[in-house]
Amino acid sequence: MDIGGLLSLHARKTPFKEALVYEDKRYSYGELNAQANRMAHALIQMGIKKGDKVSLMMQNSHLYVMAFFGILKAGAVAVPVNYRLALPEVLYILEQSDSKVFIFDPEYEPLALEISKSMSPLFIKASGPAAPENMRCWEECVKRSSEEDPDIIVDEWDDCEILYTSGTTGRPKGALFDHHRILHVALNMVVHLGINPKDRLLHVAPLFHSAQLNLFLVSGMYVGASHVAVKIFAPERVLKTISDERITLFFGVPTMYNFMLQVPDPDKYDLSSVRRLGYGAAPMAPELVKRCMEFFGNKNFYNLCGLTEGGPGGILLEPEDQLRKPGAGGKAINNLEARVVDAGNNDVKPDQVGEFIIRGETIMKCYYKNPEATGEALKNGWLYTGDLATVDEEGYITLVDRKKDMIISGGENVYSTEVEQVLYEYPDILEAAVIGVPNPVWGETVLALVCPKLGRQMAEADLKAFCQTRLAAYKVPRVIEFIDALPRNASGKVLKNVLRNKYKLVK
Numbered sequence: 001m002d003i004g005g006l007l008s009l010h011a012r013k014t015p016f017k018e019a020l021v022y023e024d025k026r027y028s029y030g031e032l033n034a035q036a037n038r039m040a041h042a043l044i045q046m047g048i049k050k051g052d053k054v055s056l057m058m059q060n061s062h063l064y065v066m067a068f069f070g071i072l073k074a075g076a077v078a079v080p081v082n083y084r085l086a087l088p089e090v091l092y093i094l095e096q097s098d099s100k101v102f103i104f105d106p107e108y109e110p111l112a113l114e115i116s117k118s119m120s121p122l123f124i125k126a127s128g129p130a131a132p133e134n135m136r137c138w139e140e141c142v143k144r145s146s147e148e149d150p151d152i153i154v155d156e157w158d159d160c161e162i163l164y165t166s167g168t169t170g171r172p173k174g175a176l177f178d179h180h181r182i183l184h185v186a187l188n189m190v191v192h193l194g195i196n197p198k199d200r201l202l203h204v205a206p207l208f209h210s211a212q213l214n215l216f217l218v219s220g221m222y223v224g225a226s227h228v229a230v231k232i233f234a235p236e237r238v239l240k241t242i243s244d245e246r247i248t249l250f251f252g253v254p255t256m257y258n259f260m261l262q263v264p265d266p267d268k269y270d271l272s273s274v275r276r277l278g279y280g281a282a283p284m285a286p287e288l289v290k291r292c293m294e295f296f297g298n299k300n301f302y303n304l305c306g307l308t309e310g311g312p313g314g315i316l317l318e319p320e321d322q323l324r325k326p327g328a329g330g331k332a333i334n335n336l337e338a339r340v341v342d343a344g345n346n347d348v349k350p351d352q353v354g355e356f357i358i359r360g361e362t363i364m365k366c367y368y369k370n371p372e373a374t375g376e377a378l379k380n381g382w383l384y385t386g387d388l389a390t391v392d393e394e395g396y397i398t399l400v401d402r403k404k405d406m407i408i409s410g411g412e413n414v415y416s417t418e419v420e421q422v423l424y425e426y427p428d429i430l431e432a433a434v435i436g437v438p439n440p441v442w443g444e445t446v447l448a449l450v451c452p453k454l455g456r457q458m459a460e461a462d463l464k465a466f467c468q469t470r471l472a473a474y475k476v477p478r479v480i481e482f483i484d485a486l487p488r489n490a491s492g493k494v495l496k497n498v499l500r501n502k503y504k505l506v507k
Contacts, residue, residue: 002154002179004073007033010224021228022062034147039070041145046122050075055099057081057108060207060229063126067103075152079162080208087114097162156180162368163210163308174368175309184361185311186219188334193276199225202247204233210312211281235259239269246273253492254284257292271296280304281492283417285424286326305329311362315397328398336360340391356389357382407436409444412474422470428456433486433494437503448477
């Protein structure tokens with residue numbers, strides 16, 4: 001089995017079933033498969049061979065889905081590119097991945113022109129007016145292409161994706177996957193979330209990220225569900241789409257949920273069709289989970305706690321445990337094992353802190369062309385995540401921090417996630433992040449960056465007093481800065497390295 005073959009399969013079984021909705025465009029499985037085949041044949045006619053790399057820098061759309069499946073049907077390897085990256089970062093990914101084709105949205109034409117000065121992949125402009133000289137436009141590429149499945153044999157052990165890590169520190173690394181691994185990612189979601197042919201999945205988190213792409217687009221294709229793509233997250237638009245399209249399964253990063261909670265007059269949106277809701281890519285405070293349950297009138301929330309190198313894969317917290325185990329990441333998902341180990345690779349005792357490691361069917365093959373980083377991450381079949389975690393008596397794992405984000409103040413370890421969860425309980429706070437900053441006495445001191453809700457004000461003294469009733473004294477933020485917004489990457493993760501650099505002189 002292969003991922004492109006999933007689309008072909010459902011085109012044969014249910015050719016007239018609605019497969020994809022984007023704005024005013026609707027495609028049946030038969031129509032979507034034909035368009036993906038057109039792209040596959042176009043790539044083959046350009047000289048793309050099995051195993052070649054094709055990058056796509058596109059926002060969520062019908063064309064993204066067609067391009068992704070077309071690439072895989074041609075036997076090539078898809079390289080999704082974060083469309084928020086700057087020119088040097090994009091150039092690095094294209095060069096490091098050996099990409100032979102670069103498919104881009106019209107918004108990124110100026111960037112594509114700059115890239116063409118340094119390297120010369122084949123350029124395909126996804127839509128809009130004619131492409132610049134020496135570049136091709138989508139319509140020209142596919143108009144004479146066949147709608148039939150290409151005569152390319154793709155095996156489940158053939159490579160299919162290179163997913164670049166968020167790159168919050170240093171150069172991003174390209175995690176390499178084959179069809180076997182990603183199909184198991186999809187199968188895990190079918191098993192745990194019960195994704196089925198009757199589902200209607202909303203894709204609003206960016207499809208260049210492994211969570212939306214593999215956990216939900218591929219899993220939905222696995223069972224022949226219907227997909228609705230939204231280009232850009234806007235809270236009101238998302239709620240309206242859920243209502244109008246009768247979405248049954250929604251996934252979002254915590255920031256998305258937080259902003260949806262701020263939408264005025266939410267009762268005008270009918271959210272009753274939603275049966276399951278997932279969150280991930282960043283920690284979600286238990287208080288925010290509770291408010292979301294009330295907002296959606298639904299307790300079927302899943303914490304999908306994984307990482308790119310896992311496919312993504314890792315641990316999952318089921319709905320029945322959301323309130324019983326607040327803040328926990330959960331237990332290992334299907335086909336994976338998870339442990340928390342000390343420096344000697346021994347399992348830690350309950351409530352001790354160690355490194356979170358996983359192994360199983362979905363783990364990456366390697367970091368592409370980076371054997372040193374691969375050797376550091378993969379050891380004896382286990383993926384060492386760099387996340388610090390605890391495990392309780394029942395085997396539930398809770399991530400407490402990244403190794404690099406742990407704060408050591410006066411010789412005591414402070415885990416930023418614990419402090420952030422307390423801050424989210426304060427009713428006037430919209431977002432919060434906690435970092436350590438240098439201090440001549442304590443080594444590091446705890447700094448909280450707080451974003452108030454619109455129209456709300458709060459005093460630093462009141463907020464500190466609130467924390468003192470819930471945290472040990474050494475964990476209470478000694479300094480609180482009120483800001484408008486937290487810097488995040490496109491995956492929703494707070495860029496704490498940016499915050500540490502900006503506030504490194506705060507005492």
